[in-house]
Amino acid sequence: MSTTLDPAGLPGRRGQAARNDLVILEAAREVFLADAKAPIAAVAERAGVGISALYRRYPGKEDLLRRLCHDGLLLFIAEAEAAALEPDGWLALTGFLRRVVDADVHSLTVHLAGTFTPTPEMHASAVRANDLVAELVDRAHASGRLRRDVVVHDVPMILEGCAAVRADDPERTRQLRHRHLALLLDGLGLATDEPLPGPPPVPGELSGRW
Amino acid sequence: MSTTLDPAGLPGRRGQAARNDLVILEAAREVFLADAKAPIAAVAERAGVGISALYRRYPGKEDLLRRLCHDGLLLFIAEAEAAALEPDGWLALTGFLRRVVDADVHSLTVHLAGTFTPTPEMHASAVRANDLVAELVDRAHASGRLRRDVVVHDVPMILEGCAAVRADDPERTRQLRHRHLALLLDGLGLATDEPLPGPPPVPGELSGRW
DNA sequence: TAGCAGTGGAACGGATCATTCCGCTCTGCT
DNA sequence: AGCAGAGCGGAATGATCCGTTCCACTGCTA
Numbered sequence: 001m002s003t004t005l006d007p008a009g010l011p012g013r014r015g016q017a018a019r020n021d022l023v024i025l026e027a028a029r030e031v032f033l034a035d036a037k038a039p040i041a042a043v044a045e046r047a048g049v050g051i052s053a054l055y056r057r058y059p060g061k062e063d064l065l066r067r068l069c070h071d072g073l074l075l076f077i078a079e080a081e082a083a084a085l086e087p088d089g090w091l092a093l094t095g096f097l098r099r100v101v102d103a104d105v106h107s108l109t110v111h112l113a114g115t116f117t118p119t120p121e122m123h124a125s126a127v128r129a130n131d132l133v134a135e136l137v138d139r140a141h142a143s144g145r146l147r148r149d150v151v152v153h154d155v156p157m158i159l160e161g162c163a164a165v166r167a168d169d170p171e172r173t174r175q176l177r178h179r180h181l182a183l184l185l186d187g188l189g190l191a192t193d194e195p196l197p198g199p200p201p202v203p204g205e206l207s208g209r210w
Numbered sequence: 211m212s213t214t215l216d217p218a219g220l221p222g223r224r225g226q227a228a229r230n231d232l233v234i235l236e237a238a239r240e241v242f243l244a245d246a247k248a249p250i251a252a253v254a255e256r257a258g259v260g261i262s263a264l265y266r267r268y269p270g271k272e273d274l275l276r277r278l279c280h281d282g283l284l285l286f287i288a289e290a291e292a293a294a295l296e297p298d299g300w301l302a303l304t305g306f307l308r309r310v311v312d313a314d315v316h317s318l319t320v321h322l323a324g325t326f327t328p329t330p331e332m333h334a335s336a337v338r339a340n341d342l343v344a345e346l347v348d349r350a351h352a353s354g355r356l357r358r359d360v361v362v363h364d365v366p367m368i369l370e371g372c373a374a375v376r377a378d379d380p381e382r383t384r385q386l387r388h389r390h391l392a393l394l395l396d397g398l399g400l401a402t403d404e405p406l407p408g409p410p411p412v413p414g415e416l417s418g419r420w
Numbered sequence: 421t422a423g424c425a426g427t428g429g430a431a432c433g434g435a436t437c438a439t440t441c442c443g444c445t446c447t448g449c450t
Numbered sequence: 451a452g453c454a455g456a457g458c459g460g461a462a463t464g465a466t467c468c469g470t471t472c473c474a475c476t477g478c479t480a
Contacts, residue, residue, distance in 0.1 A: 161372070161394075165367055167411075176411060178408055179364075179367070182397070182406050182407055183364075184397055187392070187393035187394055187401075188397075189402070192396050197389055201377075
Protein backbone atom coordinates (compact mmCIF):
# COMPACT_ATOMS: atom_id res chain seq x y z
CA MET A 1 0.00 0.00 0.00
CA SER A 2 1.74 3.15 -1.06
CA THR A 3 0.08 6.42 -1.65
CA THR A 4 1.26 9.16 -3.85
CA LEU A 5 -1.61 11.34 -4.82
CA ASP A 6 -3.57 10.48 -1.73
CA PRO A 7 -2.96 13.44 0.53
CA ALA A 8 -2.26 12.08 3.99
CA GLY A 9 -4.09 8.78 3.53
CA LEU A 10 -7.60 9.29 4.66
CA PRO A 11 -8.62 6.78 7.24
CA GLY A 12 -11.58 4.49 6.96
CA ARG A 13 -13.37 3.04 4.02
CA ARG A 14 -13.11 6.07 1.78
CA GLY A 15 -9.37 6.31 2.16
CA GLN A 16 -8.86 2.61 1.63
CA ALA A 17 -10.76 2.84 -1.60
CA ALA A 18 -8.76 5.83 -2.77
CA ARG A 19 -5.57 3.99 -1.95
CA ASN A 20 -6.77 0.92 -3.81
CA ASP A 21 -7.07 3.02 -6.94
CA LEU A 22 -3.33 3.38 -6.92
CA VAL A 23 -2.51 -0.09 -5.71
CA ILE A 24 -4.55 -1.57 -8.51
CA LEU A 25 -3.00 0.61 -11.15
CA GLU A 26 0.47 -0.25 -9.96
CA ALA A 27 -0.30 -3.95 -9.80
CA ALA A 28 -1.76 -3.86 -13.28
CA ARG A 29 1.35 -2.13 -14.52
CA GLU A 30 3.61 -4.78 -13.08
CA VAL A 31 1.52 -7.71 -14.19
CA PHE A 32 0.83 -6.58 -17.73
CA LEU A 33 4.41 -5.47 -18.16
CA ALA A 34 5.50 -9.01 -17.40
CA ASP A 35 2.82 -10.58 -19.58
CA ALA A 36 0.59 -8.53 -21.82
CA LYS A 37 -2.16 -11.09 -21.81
CA ALA A 38 -2.25 -11.94 -18.16
CA PRO A 39 -5.73 -12.60 -16.76
CA ILE A 40 -7.55 -9.96 -14.78
CA ALA A 41 -7.46 -12.23 -11.76
CA ALA A 42 -3.66 -12.03 -11.72
CA VAL A 43 -3.86 -8.29 -11.35
CA ALA A 44 -6.33 -8.58 -8.51
CA GLU A 45 -4.12 -11.08 -6.76
CA ARG A 46 -1.00 -8.99 -7.15
CA ALA A 47 -2.86 -5.99 -5.83
CA GLY A 48 -4.11 -8.03 -2.90
CA VAL A 49 -7.73 -7.21 -3.64
CA GLY A 50 -10.72 -9.08 -4.97
CA ILE A 51 -11.88 -9.03 -8.54
CA SER A 52 -14.80 -6.81 -7.66
CA ALA A 53 -12.46 -4.05 -6.65
CA LEU A 54 -11.25 -4.00 -10.23
CA TYR A 55 -14.64 -4.11 -11.88
CA ARG A 56 -15.87 -1.36 -9.62
CA ARG A 57 -13.28 0.93 -11.20
CA TYR A 58 -13.14 -0.21 -14.81
CA PRO A 59 -16.02 -1.40 -16.95
CA GLY A 60 -13.87 -4.15 -18.39
CA LYS A 61 -10.38 -5.39 -18.99
CA GLU A 62 -9.94 -3.38 -22.12
CA ASP A 63 -10.56 -0.13 -20.28
CA LEU A 64 -7.87 -0.91 -17.76
CA LEU A 65 -5.44 -1.72 -20.54
CA ARG A 66 -6.31 1.49 -22.33
CA ARG A 67 -5.76 3.49 -19.19
CA LEU A 68 -2.39 1.87 -18.57
CA CYS A 69 -1.29 2.38 -22.13
CA HIS A 70 -2.37 5.98 -22.24
CA ASP A 71 -0.59 6.71 -19.00
CA GLY A 72 2.53 5.26 -20.54
CA LEU A 73 2.13 7.36 -23.61
CA LEU A 74 1.75 10.48 -21.52
CA LEU A 75 4.89 9.62 -19.61
CA PHE A 76 6.68 9.11 -22.90
CA ILE A 77 5.57 12.57 -23.99
CA ALA A 78 6.62 14.08 -20.70
CA GLU A 79 10.10 12.61 -21.07
CA ALA A 80 10.34 13.90 -24.60
CA GLU A 81 9.33 17.35 -23.48
CA ALA A 82 11.89 17.23 -20.71
CA ALA A 83 14.53 16.20 -23.22
CA ALA A 84 13.63 19.16 -25.39
CA LEU A 85 15.07 21.37 -22.66
CA GLU A 86 18.54 19.85 -22.92
CA PRO A 87 20.58 22.21 -25.08
CA ASP A 88 22.91 19.59 -26.54
CA GLY A 89 20.97 17.82 -29.28
CA TRP A 90 22.89 14.58 -28.96
CA LEU A 91 22.55 14.38 -25.20
CA ALA A 92 18.90 15.26 -25.50
CA LEU A 93 18.22 12.25 -27.71
CA THR A 94 20.40 9.75 -25.89
CA GLY A 95 19.22 10.88 -22.48
CA PHE A 96 15.65 10.60 -23.64
CA LEU A 97 16.15 7.06 -24.86
CA ARG A 98 17.80 6.08 -21.62
CA ARG A 99 14.95 7.45 -19.57
CA VAL A 100 12.34 5.77 -21.73
CA VAL A 101 14.11 2.45 -21.35
CA ASP A 102 14.42 3.08 -17.66
CA ALA A 103 10.73 3.68 -17.21
CA ASP A 104 9.87 0.66 -19.34
CA VAL A 105 7.45 2.85 -21.17
CA HIS A 106 7.85 1.20 -24.50
CA SER A 107 6.54 -2.13 -23.28
CA LEU A 108 3.50 -0.37 -21.93
CA THR A 109 2.68 1.41 -25.13
CA VAL A 110 3.58 -1.18 -27.70
CA HIS A 111 3.26 -4.63 -26.18
CA LEU A 112 -0.16 -3.66 -24.93
CA ALA A 113 -1.26 -2.12 -28.20
CA GLY A 114 -3.39 -4.48 -30.20
CA THR A 115 -5.04 -5.82 -27.07
CA PHE A 116 -7.59 -3.04 -27.20
CA THR A 117 -9.04 -0.49 -29.60
CA PRO A 118 -7.44 2.90 -29.15
CA THR A 119 -9.38 6.07 -28.45
CA PRO A 120 -9.08 9.09 -30.73
CA GLU A 121 -7.50 10.85 -27.78
CA MET A 122 -4.75 8.25 -27.66
CA HIS A 123 -4.21 8.65 -31.33
CA ALA A 124 -3.71 12.36 -30.83
CA SER A 125 -1.17 11.63 -28.09
CA ALA A 126 0.63 9.26 -30.39
CA VAL A 127 0.92 11.94 -33.03
CA ARG A 128 2.20 14.41 -30.48
CA ALA A 129 4.75 11.88 -29.24
CA ASN A 130 5.91 11.29 -32.75
CA ASP A 131 6.38 15.00 -33.39
CA LEU A 132 8.45 15.39 -30.26
CA VAL A 133 10.70 12.50 -31.17
CA ALA A 134 11.09 13.90 -34.66
CA GLU A 135 12.30 17.12 -33.15
CA LEU A 136 14.78 15.29 -30.96
CA VAL A 137 16.14 13.40 -33.94
CA ASP A 138 16.40 16.59 -35.98
CA ARG A 139 18.34 18.31 -33.23
CA ALA A 140 20.62 15.31 -32.85
CA HIS A 141 21.30 15.48 -36.55
CA ALA A 142 21.98 19.18 -36.28
CA SER A 143 24.52 18.47 -33.56
CA GLY A 144 26.44 16.47 -36.12
CA ARG A 145 26.85 13.53 -33.80
CA LEU A 146 24.07 11.35 -35.17
CA ARG A 147 24.81 9.24 -38.20
CA ARG A 148 23.14 10.65 -41.28
CA ASP A 149 21.04 7.70 -42.34
CA VAL A 150 19.17 7.35 -39.08
CA VAL A 151 15.55 8.49 -39.32
CA VAL A 152 12.79 9.17 -36.81
CA HIS A 153 11.24 5.79 -37.25
CA ASP A 154 14.43 4.10 -36.23
CA VAL A 155 13.62 5.19 -32.69
CA PRO A 156 10.69 2.85 -32.15
CA MET A 157 12.76 0.10 -33.69
CA ILE A 158 15.53 0.71 -31.20
CA LEU A 159 13.11 0.77 -28.31
CA GLU A 160 11.52 -2.41 -29.55
CA GLY A 161 14.90 -4.08 -29.47
CA CYS A 162 15.57 -2.92 -25.93
CA ALA A 163 12.17 -4.01 -24.72
CA ALA A 164 12.86 -7.51 -26.01
CA VAL A 165 15.68 -7.99 -23.54
CA ARG A 166 14.32 -9.63 -20.45
CA ALA A 167 15.67 -11.25 -17.31
CA ASP A 168 13.75 -12.70 -14.40
CA ASP A 169 14.32 -9.81 -12.07
CA PRO A 170 12.87 -6.45 -13.19
CA GLU A 171 15.89 -4.57 -11.93
CA ARG A 172 18.22 -6.88 -13.81
CA THR A 173 16.09 -6.51 -16.88
CA ARG A 174 16.60 -2.78 -16.63
CA GLN A 175 20.36 -3.21 -16.42
CA LEU A 176 20.57 -5.49 -19.40
CA ARG A 177 18.40 -3.19 -21.45
CA HIS A 178 20.71 -0.33 -20.70
CA ARG A 179 23.58 -2.47 -21.85
CA HIS A 180 21.79 -3.24 -25.05
CA LEU A 181 20.91 0.41 -25.50
CA ALA A 182 24.52 1.42 -24.97
CA LEU A 183 25.53 -0.82 -27.84
CA LEU A 184 22.85 0.71 -30.04
CA LEU A 185 23.76 4.25 -29.09
CA ASP A 186 27.36 3.64 -30.04
CA GLY A 187 26.08 2.30 -33.34
CA LEU A 188 24.03 5.44 -33.70
CA GLY A 189 27.17 7.53 -33.65
CA LEU A 190 29.56 8.29 -36.46
CA ALA A 191 31.81 5.29 -36.00
CA THR A 192 31.58 4.15 -39.59
CA ASP A 193 30.95 5.33 -43.11
CA GLU A 194 29.08 2.18 -44.01
CA PRO A 195 25.47 3.12 -44.67
CA LEU A 196 22.78 1.18 -42.86
CA PRO A 197 21.40 -1.65 -44.99
CA GLY A 198 17.93 -1.58 -46.50
CA PRO A 199 15.34 1.19 -46.53
CA PRO A 200 14.58 2.75 -43.15
CA PRO A 201 11.43 1.92 -41.20
CA VAL A 202 8.28 3.61 -42.37
CA PRO A 203 5.40 4.84 -40.16
CA GLY A 204 2.90 2.06 -39.43
CA GLU A 205 5.41 -0.59 -40.30
CA LEU A 206 6.49 -1.80 -36.90
CA SER A 207 4.37 -4.32 -35.08
CA GLY A 208 2.52 -1.80 -32.92
CA ARG A 209 -0.39 -0.52 -34.97
CA TRP A 210 -2.35 2.40 -33.52
CA MET B 211 7.45 -45.62 -45.83
CA SER B 212 9.64 -43.37 -47.86
CA THR B 213 11.44 -40.78 -45.86
CA THR B 214 12.52 -37.19 -45.91
CA LEU B 215 14.81 -37.23 -48.90
CA ASP B 216 12.24 -37.33 -51.61
CA PRO B 217 13.92 -36.50 -54.89
CA ALA B 218 11.56 -35.99 -57.79
CA GLY B 219 8.28 -36.62 -55.96
CA LEU B 220 7.14 -40.17 -56.25
CA PRO B 221 3.66 -40.46 -57.66
CA GLY B 222 0.74 -41.98 -55.84
CA ARG B 223 -0.18 -42.16 -52.23
CA ARG B 224 3.28 -42.94 -50.98
CA GLY B 225 4.82 -39.94 -52.67
CA GLN B 226 2.08 -37.61 -51.55
CA ALA B 227 2.70 -38.67 -47.98
CA ALA B 228 6.43 -38.15 -48.30
CA ARG B 229 5.83 -34.71 -49.75
CA ASN B 230 3.45 -33.87 -46.94
CA ASP B 231 6.25 -34.47 -44.46
CA LEU B 232 8.03 -31.45 -45.87
CA VAL B 233 4.98 -29.33 -46.50
CA ILE B 234 3.92 -29.75 -42.91
CA LEU B 235 7.31 -28.94 -41.49
CA GLU B 236 7.55 -25.84 -43.63
CA ALA B 237 4.05 -24.72 -42.73
CA ALA B 238 4.76 -25.28 -39.05
CA ARG B 239 7.90 -23.20 -39.35
CA GLU B 240 6.06 -20.31 -40.91
CA VAL B 241 3.12 -20.42 -38.56
CA PHE B 242 5.03 -20.78 -35.33
CA LEU B 243 7.56 -18.19 -36.40
CA ALA B 244 4.74 -15.72 -36.76
CA ASP B 245 3.08 -16.75 -33.51
CA ALA B 246 4.70 -19.16 -31.11
CA LYS B 247 1.40 -20.25 -29.63
CA ALA B 248 -0.60 -20.68 -32.76
CA PRO B 249 -3.04 -23.60 -32.68
CA ILE B 250 -2.22 -26.85 -34.40
CA ALA B 251 -5.16 -26.34 -36.70
CA ALA B 252 -3.48 -23.23 -38.11
CA VAL B 253 -0.50 -25.31 -39.16
CA ALA B 254 -2.74 -27.86 -40.84
CA GLU B 255 -4.59 -25.14 -42.68
CA ARG B 256 -1.43 -23.44 -43.85
CA ALA B 257 -0.09 -26.77 -45.04
CA GLY B 258 -3.33 -27.44 -46.84
CA VAL B 259 -3.82 -30.77 -45.09
CA GLY B 260 -6.16 -32.12 -42.46
CA ILE B 261 -5.34 -32.36 -38.79
CA SER B 262 -4.90 -36.12 -39.01
CA ALA B 263 -1.97 -35.68 -41.34
CA LEU B 264 -0.22 -33.90 -38.50
CA TYR B 265 -1.07 -36.36 -35.78
CA ARG B 266 0.00 -39.24 -37.98
CA ARG B 267 3.50 -37.79 -37.94
CA TYR B 268 3.83 -36.35 -34.46
CA PRO B 269 2.39 -37.77 -31.24
CA GLY B 270 1.41 -34.30 -30.13
CA LYS B 271 1.96 -30.61 -30.53
CA GLU B 272 4.92 -30.56 -28.22
CA ASP B 273 6.80 -33.05 -30.36
CA LEU B 274 6.35 -30.92 -33.43
CA LEU B 275 7.59 -27.88 -31.56
CA ARG B 276 10.58 -29.80 -30.29
CA ARG B 277 11.42 -30.96 -33.77
CA LEU B 278 11.20 -27.44 -35.15
CA CYS B 279 13.29 -26.05 -32.37
CA HIS B 280 15.95 -28.68 -32.63
CA ASP B 281 16.18 -28.20 -36.37
CA GLY B 282 16.73 -24.52 -35.72
CA LEU B 283 19.40 -25.26 -33.19
CA LEU B 284 21.19 -27.55 -35.62
CA LEU B 285 21.08 -24.85 -38.25
CA PHE B 286 22.50 -22.42 -35.73
CA ILE B 287 25.34 -24.83 -35.07
CA ALA B 288 25.93 -25.36 -38.76
CA GLU B 289 26.23 -21.62 -39.29
CA ALA B 290 28.62 -21.34 -36.39
CA GLU B 291 30.76 -24.11 -37.79
CA ALA B 292 30.76 -22.46 -41.18
CA ALA B 293 31.82 -19.20 -39.55
CA ALA B 294 34.69 -20.98 -37.87
CA LEU B 295 36.23 -21.41 -41.30
CA GLU B 296 36.44 -17.66 -41.92
CA PRO B 297 40.03 -16.66 -41.09
CA ASP B 298 39.26 -13.10 -40.03
CA GLY B 299 37.89 -13.31 -36.49
CA TRP B 300 35.83 -10.16 -36.77
CA LEU B 301 34.27 -11.12 -40.07
CA ALA B 302 33.59 -14.59 -38.74
CA LEU B 303 31.52 -13.23 -35.87
CA THR B 304 29.68 -10.53 -37.77
CA GLY B 305 28.99 -12.78 -40.74
CA PHE B 306 27.69 -15.42 -38.41
CA LEU B 307 25.30 -13.01 -36.74
CA ARG B 308 24.05 -11.79 -40.06
CA ARG B 309 23.34 -15.28 -41.26
CA VAL B 310 21.58 -16.23 -38.07
CA VAL B 311 19.36 -13.19 -38.32
CA ASP B 312 18.79 -13.98 -41.95
CA ALA B 313 17.63 -17.50 -41.25
CA ASP B 314 15.41 -16.31 -38.40
CA VAL B 315 16.91 -19.05 -36.33
CA HIS B 316 16.81 -17.22 -33.07
CA SER B 317 13.03 -16.96 -33.09
CA LEU B 318 12.84 -20.67 -33.64
CA THR B 319 15.10 -21.58 -30.78
CA VAL B 320 14.13 -19.02 -28.19
CA HIS B 321 10.57 -17.91 -28.78
CA LEU B 322 9.58 -21.54 -28.96
CA ALA B 323 11.55 -22.55 -25.90
CA GLY B 324 9.37 -22.76 -22.84
CA THR B 325 6.50 -24.16 -24.88
CA PHE B 326 7.87 -27.66 -24.44
CA THR B 327 10.25 -29.64 -22.28
CA PRO B 328 13.64 -30.05 -23.93
CA THR B 329 15.27 -33.38 -24.55
CA PRO B 330 18.74 -34.16 -23.19
CA GLU B 331 19.85 -34.28 -26.80
CA MET B 332 18.74 -30.70 -27.31
CA HIS B 333 20.54 -29.70 -24.21
CA ALA B 334 23.71 -31.19 -25.61
CA SER B 335 23.19 -29.26 -28.82
CA ALA B 336 22.69 -26.09 -26.84
CA VAL B 337 25.98 -26.63 -25.07
CA ARG B 338 27.71 -27.26 -28.34
CA ALA B 339 26.20 -24.11 -29.83
CA ASN B 340 27.37 -22.14 -26.88
CA ASP B 341 30.91 -23.42 -27.21
CA LEU B 342 31.04 -22.51 -30.86
CA VAL B 343 29.81 -19.00 -30.19
CA ALA B 344 32.34 -18.66 -27.41
CA GLU B 345 35.05 -19.51 -29.85
CA LEU B 346 33.78 -16.97 -32.33
CA VAL B 347 33.75 -14.29 -29.67
CA ASP B 348 37.23 -15.22 -28.54
CA ARG B 349 38.57 -14.97 -32.04
CA ALA B 350 36.82 -11.66 -32.56
CA HIS B 351 38.50 -10.40 -29.42
CA ALA B 352 41.82 -11.70 -30.65
CA SER B 353 41.35 -9.77 -33.87
CA GLY B 354 41.31 -6.62 -31.78
CA ARG B 355 38.19 -5.31 -33.45
CA LEU B 356 35.67 -6.31 -30.80
CA ARG B 357 35.25 -4.05 -27.83
CA ARG B 358 36.80 -5.54 -24.73
CA ASP B 359 33.80 -5.63 -22.45
CA VAL B 360 31.63 -7.72 -24.75
CA VAL B 361 31.18 -11.28 -23.54
CA VAL B 362 29.77 -14.46 -25.04
CA HIS B 363 26.41 -14.02 -23.45
CA ASP B 364 25.96 -10.70 -25.12
CA VAL B 365 25.35 -12.64 -28.32
CA PRO B 366 21.97 -14.08 -27.35
CA MET B 367 21.02 -10.65 -26.07
CA ILE B 368 21.84 -9.13 -29.42
CA LEU B 369 19.91 -11.79 -31.27
CA GLU B 370 16.99 -11.31 -28.95
CA GLY B 371 16.95 -7.65 -29.83
CA CYS B 372 17.00 -8.37 -33.54
CA ALA B 373 14.25 -10.95 -33.30
CA ALA B 374 12.02 -8.39 -31.64
CA VAL B 375 11.95 -6.27 -34.75
CA ARG B 376 8.94 -7.26 -36.81
CA ALA B 377 7.05 -5.96 -39.81
CA ASP B 378 4.05 -7.46 -41.54
CA ASP B 379 5.96 -8.88 -44.45
CA PRO B 380 8.59 -11.53 -43.61
CA GLU B 381 10.99 -10.14 -46.17
CA ARG B 382 10.61 -6.64 -44.80
CA THR B 383 11.10 -8.01 -41.31
CA ARG B 384 14.38 -9.44 -42.46
CA GLN B 385 15.50 -6.11 -43.86
CA LEU B 386 14.66 -4.20 -40.72
CA ARG B 387 16.41 -6.75 -38.56
CA HIS B 388 19.54 -6.35 -40.61
CA ARG B 389 19.29 -2.63 -40.11
CA HIS B 390 18.99 -3.12 -36.40
CA LEU B 391 21.87 -5.57 -36.40
CA ALA B 392 24.02 -3.13 -38.34
CA LEU B 393 23.52 -0.58 -35.59
CA LEU B 394 24.45 -3.15 -32.97
CA LEU B 395 27.51 -4.32 -34.86
CA ASP B 396 28.78 -0.77 -35.08
CA GLY B 397 28.26 -0.51 -31.34
CA LEU B 398 30.19 -3.73 -30.95
CA GLY B 399 33.24 -2.11 -32.50
CA LEU B 400 35.80 0.12 -30.88
CA ALA B 401 34.04 3.42 -31.45
CA THR B 402 34.23 4.51 -27.84
CA ASP B 403 36.15 4.09 -24.62
CA GLU B 404 33.03 4.24 -22.52
CA PRO B 405 32.56 0.85 -20.89
CA LEU B 406 29.19 -0.82 -21.24
CA PRO B 407 26.94 -0.16 -18.25
CA GLY B 408 26.10 -2.84 -15.70
CA PRO B 409 27.39 -6.37 -15.35
CA PRO B 410 27.27 -8.48 -18.52
CA PRO B 411 24.60 -11.13 -19.08
CA VAL B 412 25.13 -14.39 -17.28
CA PRO B 413 24.25 -17.89 -18.57
CA GLY B 414 20.62 -18.80 -17.89
CA GLU B 415 19.70 -15.19 -17.37
CA LEU B 416 17.97 -14.36 -20.61
CA SER B 417 14.34 -15.27 -21.06
CA GLY B 418 14.93 -18.54 -22.91
CA ARG B 419 15.51 -21.17 -20.26
CA TRP B 420 16.64 -24.57 -21.54
C1' DT C 421 -10.21 -56.98 -55.69
C1' DA C 422 -9.34 -56.91 -50.76
C1' DG C 423 -7.11 -54.42 -47.37
C1' DC C 424 -5.01 -50.89 -45.37
C1' DA C 425 -1.96 -46.61 -45.23
C1' DG C 426 -3.15 -42.09 -45.37
C1' DT C 427 -6.43 -38.60 -44.83
C1' DG C 428 -10.16 -34.84 -43.83
C1' DG C 429 -12.55 -32.84 -40.54
C1' DA C 430 -16.35 -33.16 -37.12
C1' DA C 431 -16.88 -33.97 -32.27
C1' DC C 432 -15.24 -34.22 -27.48
C1' DG C 433 -13.47 -32.69 -23.16
C1' DG C 434 -10.61 -29.89 -20.62
C1' DA C 435 -8.72 -25.49 -19.63
C1' DT C 436 -8.83 -20.62 -19.37
C1' DC C 437 -10.95 -16.29 -18.77
C1' DA C 438 -13.90 -12.12 -18.60
C1' DT C 439 -17.74 -10.92 -16.32
C1' DT C 440 -21.61 -11.32 -13.11
C1' DC C 441 -23.67 -12.04 -8.70
C1' DC C 442 -24.45 -12.59 -3.96
C1' DG C 443 -23.68 -12.09 0.75
C1' DC C 444 -20.79 -9.79 4.02
C1' DT C 445 -18.44 -5.89 6.46
C1' DC C 446 -17.97 -1.74 8.16
C1' DT C 447 -18.35 3.37 7.55
C1' DG C 448 -20.41 7.64 7.61
C1' DC C 449 -24.48 9.95 8.32
C1' DT C 450 -28.55 10.96 10.88
C1' DA D 451 -27.16 4.14 18.45
C1' DG D 452 -28.76 2.47 14.18
C1' DC D 453 -29.00 1.72 9.52
C1' DA D 454 -28.41 2.37 4.31
C1' DG D 455 -25.32 1.38 1.23
C1' DA D 456 -20.38 1.92 -0.60
C1' DG D 457 -16.92 -1.34 -1.21
C1' DC D 458 -15.46 -5.66 -1.40
C1' DG D 459 -14.12 -10.97 -1.79
C1' DG D 460 -14.51 -14.65 -4.38
C1' DA D 461 -17.52 -18.44 -6.09
C1' DA D 462 -20.46 -19.30 -10.12
C1' DT D 463 -21.41 -18.65 -14.96
C1' DG D 464 -21.00 -18.87 -19.75
C1' DA D 465 -18.23 -18.33 -23.67
C1' DT D 466 -14.22 -19.42 -26.24
C1' DC D 467 -10.35 -21.77 -27.61
C1' DC D 468 -7.61 -25.80 -28.63
C1' DG D 469 -5.37 -30.31 -28.26
C1' DT D 470 -6.60 -34.73 -29.23
C1' DT D 471 -9.52 -38.53 -30.67
C1' DC D 472 -12.50 -40.84 -33.79
C1' DC D 473 -14.62 -42.44 -37.81
C1' DA D 474 -15.87 -42.72 -42.46
C1' DC D 475 -13.79 -42.49 -46.92
C1' DT D 476 -10.39 -42.87 -50.74
C1' DG D 477 -7.54 -44.97 -53.92
C1' DC D 478 -2.94 -47.24 -53.94
C1' DT D 479 -0.67 -51.57 -53.60
C1' DA D 480 -0.08 -56.23 -53.54
